[in-house]
Amino acid sequence: MELNQLTALQLGAAIKAGEVSVAEATAFSLERIQAKNPENNAYITVLEEQAMARAKALQAGVSDAVSPLYGVPMALKDNICTKGIKTSCASKILGDFKPPYDATLVEKLDAAGSVTLGKLNMDEFAMGSTSETSFYGATKNPWDLTRVPGGSSGGGAAAVAAGMGWYAVGSDTGGSIRQPSSYCGVTGMKPTYGTVSRYGLIAYASSLDQMGPIARDAADCAAILDLVQGKDPRDGTSLNGEYGALSAGLTGDVKGMRIGIPTDCFGEGLSPAVSKAVLAVAETLKSRGAVVEECSLPIMQYVVPTYYIIAAAEASSNLSRFDGVKYGWRAEGFEDLTDLYNKTRTEGFGSEVKRRILLGTFVLSTGYYDAYYKKALQVKALIARAFDTAFSKFDLLLTPVAPTTAPKLGESLSDPLQMYLSDIYTVSVNLAGLPGISVPCGFDEHGMPIGAQLIGAALQDSKVLHAAHAFQLDTDFHKKEAR
Amino acid sequence: MKITEEIVDYVSVLSRLKLPREEKGKMVGELESILEYMDILNQLDTSGVEPMSHVFPVKNVTRTDEVVPSFDRAALLQNAPVPDEEAFLVPKTVE
Amino acid sequence: MSWEIVIGLETHVELATRSKIFCSCTTEFGGDPNTHCCPVCTGMPGTLPVLNQAVLEYAVRAGLALNCSITKYNKFDRKNYFYPDLPKAYQISQLYLPVCRDGAVPIKTGAGEKTIHIHEIHMEEDAGKLVHDPWIDQTRADYNRCGVPLIEIVTEPDFRSADEVIAYLEKLKSTLQYLGVSDCKMQEGSLRCDVNLSVRPVGSAEFGTRTEMKNLNSFKAIGRAIEYEAKRQIEAIEEGKRIIQETRRWDDNKDASYAMRSKENAQDYRYFPEPDIPPVELTEDYLTETRQGLPEMAEAKVERYQAQFGLPAYDSEMITGQKALADFFEAAVVLGTPAKLVSNWIMGEVMKKLKDCAMEAADMKLTPPTLARLIALVEGGTLNRNTAVKVFDAIFAEDGDVDAYVREHGLEQVSDTGLVQSVVEAVFAANPKSIEDYKAGKEKAFGFLVGQTMRELKGKADPKVVNDTIRTLLQEQ
């Protein structure tokens, strides 16, 4: 059996059937990591011994496997707290921080019999679209090591694309799961805000952050979400939305499903190859009986500034706790308390993080709050309203994930504003709290993967997965392997 | 929005960041172009629109007033950059 | 020129909930440093706050009792600033939609009655404690108090004297204690007061520049600090100086206040809605229910004590001044003790003891059954009043068994007329001069003979029996 060709669900079934042992699968992943991590830098921390010990322990209980993903090796973005295991947010300032607690999501995956291979590289504090701002060095795209994997969950997308684990859990504040998934040719989903507890996810922008799966296909994503979603007493913003087992409903039947194509997302700035591949998704779904129609969403031109004002504001507050006092790294040679704060934070944060902290501090400061922050919250209301209107007509919206395929390393960071603008198709989904998925839908002239985004109304995650799954039944873009 | 060095200095003090001279110069320019772009929001008439801080109408999430035994102190202190058995240590703060 | 003092107060009150406002750690006072803590209240990354339902209820109760209008749609906001006692570097508080607004508190001072208006009451979390350790020249941050729930009660600038401030605080403290929402112990920091003070020429409509005074740990300190600060401002203005808007720290030992070093530039707290806590909506039903659930407050008790127990208005007001005293009184009366007798003891011995020990009634160990028993022994003739006071003094600090104490110390009242008579005869024999004086019309000599007899009987004699015996025997002389 060629292990690497199995999806997470298929591997889970093989483990359950006794065709593969958990240890074999784990050792296979660890070998791939050993071979590939030096070139693509997807992992910050690899838990070799721990993963093997866990695999052996799980093997003993395989006959009463509690979940379809029992024994399947996976990895976590390094902003998800893992008890006793370094959780760095890819930042110097967190140093060797080992949380004394697990994220709720980690507890849930643990209980489902997961094997954690390690912690994944990312943009520092999830701020970036390329995974180049990591203190631990840039992650590279497995399809072309001279290109970025996208970000901020670039390590997760690269790891899954390179077969260094069957799935990953990332976080998505403005596209950080979907965009790297599209750049790396894997399937990644940001579920409805609140459906996965944020307890233990180191916050970037609390009102937008949401964890979600990065995997081979939509069926894997559904299976992972089934394990991790649900209301959590430790997260007041988590939702009581019991919307049933997502995996169970994946039949491939999209007959009568209404899909809208916002023309505002297919105009200027979009690469023709991406446009063509994404629109072809509509044709595939149409051939299965979906009803496709164009629509307009003019609010799209305001989503990027709205997103960056809100995200930066929240980030400036969320990241204030990193001050060299309670945990993490502390600068040396300070004169007094203020100097300790200044030195630790100035030397401990990278420049993209500092840029957003300063921006966020500015938009909240006296005299500018109304003009920027309050204004952004008002536009956010308009954005949510625009989506409400769209979803009164459509079940799903189809858009690109990003305007282009993965750029070359080093190309994006020189102009922050241009980098922010490339988030145009993903950030609105976070602002409105909606579910969105990125599915591989083609390749450009350089052979780089293209992703299409399907967006659903709040709590309609099953519809999103359903359409993505239907598309994947008819296509094999998601089965292509990097190099 | 015109960003001056004074504004960057002001928000730097508030956020406890002290950028070196060259970094600051660059930051002024970058923030300026970002904020200039953000001014397109002013094209939208938002009068009468209630600012939306929370997306969903989730409300009244509370817990009952029950005490749970506190966390192990050593575990809370284990990540502190300056080791101490009882507390987090900082330079003198007393006014 | 004569000056008017204008004062507004910001009072932080720690709520008496069992657990903290956003986590389940205990709110108990004290404890070794950082032992009442968890990842949430020490601001660890990834942790989230979840609101304690009791905090909301207590805040609403306080607002209703202080005649506020209650905000139906509540939100929390973040107040951002760096300081090591605040591990998240923001305090979760309320700026835009505080839970209560526009309250009114009637007060009484020597100068008459007036109403102090409350601007708002908001909920927030307390910060930790910083203690400097000179041995290592480092400050230790203890987060045990971090996340203890607070309400901050902000008044309008309605006060014109220290007396009014003290009267308001007494009233506030009593009200909150009656509500059971706080123990209001200043020495443990569960009631803390910042004084905003300015002065202006009498008759002026404009406010002067104000200063804010912190670190006021007792009513006495508040009174002195107000006096000091008003004088300082008036003198400065009269010398032609300008008052600087600043925060000043009161030093109780030096009886003076000092400008605090301004923490790096201007304060700009960058408040914004707390994204981690969903809004809280209060229904009319909830408010009605809470209003109906409010306990009987001091004013109602004053009326009832007069009507039900026939206590004088003065007694009723004194006893209800502190909730602990009123509770004590009611518990003793329930045991069958005549109300007026209980009231006399409370207003006399109990209050005197509390004052001497600089103690709050709430901290008193003496229990109502003990006092009731003591009163019963006096009424039953076993103890005379003076001996009873001695017993009271002896057992007050730790409470105790009155009967056992009386027995052990042999304090039962002597009412044996034969014994008294023989002692009186002996006293007469030893003091013939006094008998002559008495006969000569010196009434004072009678008292002397009574005193001598009592002394011989170690104070345990029934005074009535002694008086009667002496008078009878004198007539026989």
Ligand SMILES: [Mg+2]
């Ligand atoms: Mg306050």
Ligand SMILES: [Zn+2]
């Ligand atoms: Zn706690």
